[in-house]
Amino acid sequence: MTKTKEHAGDTVSLVYQCRLPLSTHTLTYLSDLLRRHLKAIRSRWRALPPGRIAVIVLAVLRHDQRLADMAGGNDISATTIRRWRDELIHLLAAKAPRLDRALKKIARRGGEVVLIDGTLIPTQRRTGKANRPNYSGKHRRHGLHVIALTDERGRLVWISAARPGRTHDITAARRDRILAHLRAAGLGALADLGFIGLADDGDDPVVVTGFKATRARRLAPAEKEANRVLAAGRVPVERGFAHLKNWRILTKLRTDPARATHLFRALLVLTNIEATTDN
Template sequence: MSSLEKIAGRRAELDQLAEALAKQLAEVDAEREELAVAERVLRRLYEQEAEAAAGQDAGLPERVQVGGRSVLKVPHRSEVADASALPGDYQRMLQIVKAAGGPVMVKDVGAEPGIEVSVPGPRLERVLAKIAREGGSVVLLDGSLIPTQRRAGLPIRRRWSAKHKRRGLLGIALTDTRGRLLWTSAARPARGSEITACRHDDLVGRLRAAGLTAIADLGFVGLDDSGPDTDPAVITGYKKPKGKKLPPAKKLVNQLIAAERAVCEHAFAHLKNWRVLTKLRLDVKWATRLVRALMILTQHEIAR
């Protein structure tokens, strides 16, 4: 009887060991899948940077959009020194200015050739489509608090941020892998979270439509609820479980993501250098316009 009890006890121990090993194997498989996804995204990011560096080394002429058309930023040199060396549209513009005999508005010059001269705002769809056209595959996503002063007669509680313990407005921004600001969301009361602000703009859906992936910090965990079989639209790090330690592989992923996101933090730092953003007393609508105008000015300051 004692032998049977020993066998039964040993079998129970083996069953428990098998259950623990099966659970550990499932965790290892899940972690391997997550690492495979992160590896694919980082490979695409490195390939994109290598292609950009190769294009700069090759000295390829840079093209820009003017009036909805692609033209060379610096035209090719020509021995002809008069207006006949210019493209046809430019020659027609010169004729319109000469025929006016005085000051003429830009919209009037572009109306006759049928060229759109209005400057569209940096809308999210246009920004993502431009990145995709240029061969990009990764953008950087982050959010930041814009401090505000108290205004009497307004619902102040909506602007109170429990995370930062102060009043302010929340803004979401996208940058490229070189840290250039591409798009800023509308300023929203800081009571909401960064994930809620992104869902208001349907950021995940628009990233998927453009075929792009965003790299974000731990504040955006849960934004992308796609299944494990699809490429994620938002890549984030791993949070440490309560009372446990992160495995070395997940720590390495967090380090890689933090290294790639450093330029995004620099972009927000450049934007917040403007003193007008230190203590705003504006309505949300005007704060949005101010932030977007400062984004354009920041781009020009950095590009100088």
């Protein structure tokens, strides 16, 4: 632990070191991305070199470090770190794949199905009428709803735009025209019961969702077994979401919900880089 320059009175700022559990490949990718961007915009000077900037931004995303804390440890302002964070998030989000291209890529590799699921990313509770749609009655908390697609191994291939927390899975899927994109790519999908009714062809469904019991109708043993088989096949998509949520900035979002889509897609790119390194 080291001391930085003194402030008023007898108080001093204490700085500690913390391990960042990411690969050097991720750091190199982000640093090179920033260098190319600086060269493209002809930016001649930054307070820190691209490698240091990349480390700071990765720490903010991975550990959810407060901007003021990172600023004090690097002798720069929190506003500067905020600007660097937003800049790199936009650069990474631009690398995220489009839905149609991601599905066609899986089809070219010989894939037959993708896994689809929705989740709620918790946010700070904000007052006001404009933030009421962000309350999810299912989860009983405020958040943003997103849908993600993974391949059969659980690798994230696409993530949707951020929507209010009260949005239903099937509503979001219809807005993104996921069914039409799946048909265009010649792929099927495995989904949970939240997507029942998405496929409009009962004889040859594109999206398989299993069976749902009601108060008036119990599931037959064969239907229960089919649900168990489907749940086992959908395990990788849960693992894909788990890798995405390893970025602790998603533990409870404090950023503007309007910027959340870029953040989610930037983290998708970083998650896939880490997955490639692990493999």
